[in-house]
Amino acid sequence: MEIALVGIGKIAQDQHVPAIAASPDWELAATVSRHGSVAGVPAYRDFATMLEDRPTIRVVSLCLPPVPRFAYAQEAIRAGRHVMLEKPPGATLSECHALAEMARAARVSLYATWHSRQADKVPAAKAWLADKTLRRLTVSWRENVRQWHPGQDWVFEAGGLGVFDPGINALSILTEILPVPVHLTSARLDFPENRETPIAAQCDFFHPGGAEVTMALDWLEPGTPTWTIEAETDAGTLRLENGGGAMSIDGVADSSLPGLAGEYPRLYDQMAKLVVRGGIDMDLAPLRHVADAFLLGRRVTVAPFAW
Numbered sequence: 001m002e003i004a005l006v007g008i009g010k011i012a013q014d015q016h017v018p019a020i021a022a023s024p025d026w027e028l029a030a031t032v033s034r035h036g037s038v039a040g041v042p043a044y045r046d047f048a049t050m051l052e053d054r055p056t057i058r059v060v061s062l063c064l065p066p067v068p069r070f071a072y073a074q075e076a077i078r079a080g081r082h083v084m085l086e087k088p089p090g091a092t093l094s095e096c097h098a099l100a101e102m103a104r105a106a107r108v109s110l111y112a113t114w115h116s117r118q119a120d121k122v123p124a125a126k127a128w129l130a131d132k133t134l135r136r137l138t139v140s141w142r143e144n145v146r147q148w149h150p151g152q153d154w155v156f157e158a159g160g161l162g163v164f165d166p167g168i169n170a171l172s173i174l175t176e177i178l179p180v181p182v183h184l185t186s187a188r189l190d191f192p193e194n195r196e197t198p199i200a201a202q203c204d205f206f207h208p209g210g211a212e213v214t215m216a217l218d219w220l221e222p223g224t225p226t227w228t229i230e231a232e233t234d235a236g237t238l239r240l241e242n243g244g245g246a247m248s249i250d251g252v253a254d255s256s257l258p259g260l261a262g263e264y265p266r267l268y269d270q271m272a273k274l275v276v277r278g279g280i281d282m283d284l285a286p287l288r289h290v291a292d293a294f295l296l297g298r299r300v301t302v303a304p305f306a307w
Contacts, residue, residue: 001275002029002056006047006072007063008036011086016063019264025272029057047072051079058082059275066091067159070099077102082109084271088168088287091159100282109274112282114172118263119244124254126177132233134207139215141170143225151307155197162197164290167217171286173229173244182207184289187297192305199305203293
């Protein structure tokens with residue numbers, strides 16, 4: 001199937017382009033970007049022009065920041081194209097619900113992707129926790145924004161999510177592996193005095209079984225990044241590390257691997273299946289937790305941030 005990639009930035013170049021190139025399901029037929037391009041692929045600067053010029057491209061993958069994404073998704077759906085959304089699927093929950101209704105009316109597929117759910121050990125963690133009694137779960141997501149988003153001011157602008165940009169990856173795993181839903185009960189959000197989104201956060205959640213569930217996010221980690229989820233249960237302790245790429249039970253590493261290698265190859269495999277069978281996959285649980293944190297969180301002003 002022909003696919004167009006919109007927004008040729010770092011994530012597109014590092015993840016989307018290689019995943020599409022390696023897939024037997026897809027041909028990268030066009031790109032749309034004000035600045036980037038992919039060698040050998042027709043490049044457009046205007047999205048509407050691409051849609052008009054290339055009617056055979058039935059699928060569009062949007063790799064834009066969350067704030068402008070709605071307008072592009074809406075335009076693609078109105079043109080009868082299937083749409084794949086980078087995480088988070090929108091700047092607001094209302095936008096996401098609106099897109100889902102548009103896709104149903106247009107009878108096109110819509111896929112809200114959560115790449116961290118495709119990490120190697122997430123399915124194994126979900127299976128192991130399915131019949132366990134959870135006692136405590138801690139999420140620790142700490143990295144250096146200067147390394148992962150160098151000079152990208154949009155992450156600190158309204159709608160950019162701040163530290164929840166990586167934090168939503170943790171929430172996508174959390175909502176996938178737990179057999180019961182949790183919801184946020186309190187949060188502390190640290191906002192640099194010169195920025196519009198938080199640079200650190202501490203969140204507490206309600207668990208229906210009474211387990212203690214907490215999450216700590218920090219975007220100023222000076223050392224090695226930490227992307228860890230630890231779950232203490234009645235049958236031992238599960239530890240997910242490297243953003244779901246490694247797993248151990250009571251210190252014993254799990255060596256099983258899923259069939260298809262890589263988070264983004266798995267996303268594009270799922271998108272191909274979704275387009276073939278039809279339907280919408282718009283799980284908004286991770287984004288709902290972020291919205292709850294902004295609604296309920298106590299805002300604390302901290303030192304200004306500069307690149």
